[in-house]
Amino acid sequence: MIPNTAHLSYCLRVLLRRTASPNVIGRHGFATSSESDAPTITAAHPLSGVRILDMTRIISGPYCTMILADMGAEVIKIERPFYGGDETRKWGPPFLAQSKDSIYFQAVNRNKKSIAINLKRGKEIIYELAQKCDVLVENYVPGKLAEYDLDYEQLRKVAPHIIYCSMTGYGSVGPYAKRPGYDVIASSVCGLLHITGERAGQPSKVGVPVTDMATGLYAHGAILAALLQRQRTGVGQKIDVDLLSTGMSLLINVGSNYLNAGIEAQRWGTAHSSIVPYQSFKTADGYLTIGAGSDDQFRELCQLLQIADIAENAKFKTNKDRVNNRVELIALLEDIFVKKTSKSWMQQFENASFPAGPVNSIREVFEDEHIKAIGLVKTLPHPRDESVKVVGPPVVYSESKNDARTAPPTMGQHTDEVLTQLLGYSTEQIAELRDKKIIE
Structure with a gap:
């Protein structure tokens, strides 16, 4: 009272x-x-x-x-x-x-x-x-x-x-x-x-x-x-x-996978359990993160990497195929990305529909032109x-x-x-x- x-x-x-x-x-x-x-x-x-x-x-x-x-x-x-x-x-x-x-x-x-x-x-x-x-x-x-x-x-x-x-x-x-x-x-x-x-x-x-x-x-x-x-x-x-x-x-899909399908989660590093390729790759001077969230984006990525035939390969044609053959595909992409610098790859992907970004150090984050432009x-x-x-x-x-x-x-x-x-x-x-x- x-x-x-x-x-x-x-x-x-x-x-x-x-x-x-x-x-x-x-x-x-x-x-x-x-x-x-x-x-x-x-x-x-x-x-x-x-x-x-x-x-x-x-x-x-x-x-x-x-x-x-x-x-x-x-x-x-x-x-x-x-x-x-x-x-x-x-x-x-x-x-x-x-x-x-x-x-x-x-x-x-x-x-x-x-x-x-x-x-x-x-x-x-x-x-x-x-x-x-x-x-x-x-x-x-x-x-x-x-x-x-x-x-x-x-x-x-x-x-x-x-x-x-x-x-x-x-x-x-x-x-x-x-x-x-x-x-x-x-x-x-x-x-x-x-x-x-x-x-x-x-x-x-x-x-x-x-x-x-x-x-x-x-x-x-x-x-x-x-x-x-x-x-x-x-x-x-x-x-x-x-x-x-x-x-x-914060477990979102991981928790839902266990509750509804009984799937126990595992660690994936920067990779994604359900999307391939969606992870960081070592470059000549650092790391670059790529996300091909659709089959169309994967085909575009392959064209820019000059491996268009890979996108038509039965093992990689759909996302389900790429998830099932993850190890082989990632090894192939790793061999390609390591040949150029992160900056070079970003220039090559500048107008791409799929997302890409360098793994920046904290110094690089605060020196980034976009961060400076928005005045954060x-x-x-x-x-x-x-x-x-x-x-x-x-x-x-x-x-x-x-x-x-x-x-x-x-x-x-x-x-x-x-x-x-x-x-x-x-x-x-x-x-x-x-x-x-x-x-x-």
């Missing part, structure tokens, strides 16, 4: 929201501190007016809240005081020269404010913040925040409007629920490592924490859907997203270090803004700002909280 005072306060906020512009998803009938500091967040940002309490660390949670921040949400990141904050600040080298924060941290924390609060002793501050936020995102082991009275059942009593998103390793129920969740472990358990790597090699992880990132993407979409539903109902809800379920969802890399001024470069949002709107505006914050950079401007604390109150080691 919601206490009467909280219920009345909530009803008033809902009424205020309903009298505001119908296009505003957030609860606020007033400008946030970020909006008053224009030009950071504007009405052109689709999530302008939405405020998020970010109690996440490491990758999946911060990645989720960064996506929402890019779209204009005001994200207030809660960090652990006196211990360096988010663990990824220390995940290095490399580190920034002045702030000493890891460059890893910079990748998933732009457009946020950082405040340092001791969760064990500062839960009343969290309650106050929750009342002024639309969404709370956390990625603690299930049950941990309940020890601090900061779980969903407690938060909904003081903030019934709150959308509370829990991001965990294995979900909130089941025998694995209490296990800590890490990308490579969840990727192991869900089978992704089993299907990744060279055919005769060991299981391998993707070069980035793909399960973490996909979980963040699922969570951000779920939060947007919950915000839309709250516009209709005026009521918040709890969202559960976990690494294991996300990883299993952004340089942001940093509060201590001169600047930091980030890969900006990959989504572009025709009528809205989605951008990298501010560098990832230093630990606790905005503690005083948020407490004074959002919660109305006095200088004396803040000093007292510091003396009591509740904030840093």
Whole structure:
């Protein structure tokens, strides 16, 4: 049951929201501190007016809240005081020269404010913040925040409007629920490592924490859907997203093959289990990836390679034939591709209908003319270090803004700002909280 005072306060906020512009998803009938500091967040940002309490660390949670921040949400990141904050600040080298924060941290924390609060002793501050936020995102082991009275059942009593998103390793129920969740472990358990790597090699992880990132993407979409539903109902809800379920969802055809045909998966390297040729080939100076997804594309590839007769060979005429005779065909193509450089092959395939691309090093990626032309890399001024470069949002709107505006914050950079401007604390109150080691 919601206490009467909280219920009345909530009803008033809902009424205020309903009298505001119908296009505003957030609860606020007033400008946030970020909006008053224009030009950071504007009405052109689709999530302008939405405020998020970010109690996440490491990758999946911060990645989720960064996506929402890019779209204009005001994200207030809660960090652990006196211990360096988010663990990824220390995940290095490399580190920034002045702030000493890891460059890893910079990748998933732009457009946020950082405040340092001791969760064990500062839960009343969290309650106050929750009342002024639309969404709370956390990625603690299930049950941990309940020890601090900061779980969903407690938060909904003081903030019934709150959308509370829990991001965990294995979900909130089941025998694995209490296990800590890490990308490579969840990727192991869900089978992704089993299907990744060279055919005769060991299981391998993707070069980035793909399960973490996909979980963040699922969570951000779920939060947007919950915000839309709250516009209709005026009521918040709890969202559960976990690494294991996300990883299993990424199995797509591999999972479907087992569920419906009993086919156990195997590793294919860069090759495809059902399409041939569809893989990387060694060239004179690197590797080139080719995808002939149809019989017509295969015939075109053979013409460009000056082996048109191969496309008419009964062993290779259809994709089914090519899959059945994979070893022979791939060996033939390997002998051809190794004779020229990747650049030469790309020039030869320039107007081809089938996709082709070099396996670029990271240096080559950022020096690529297309990457430079689309302006994906952004340089942001940093509060201590001169600047930091980030890969900006990959989504572009025709009528809205989605951008990298501010560098990832230093630990606790905005503690005083948020407490004074959002919660109305006095200088004396803040000093007292510091003396009591509740904030840093």
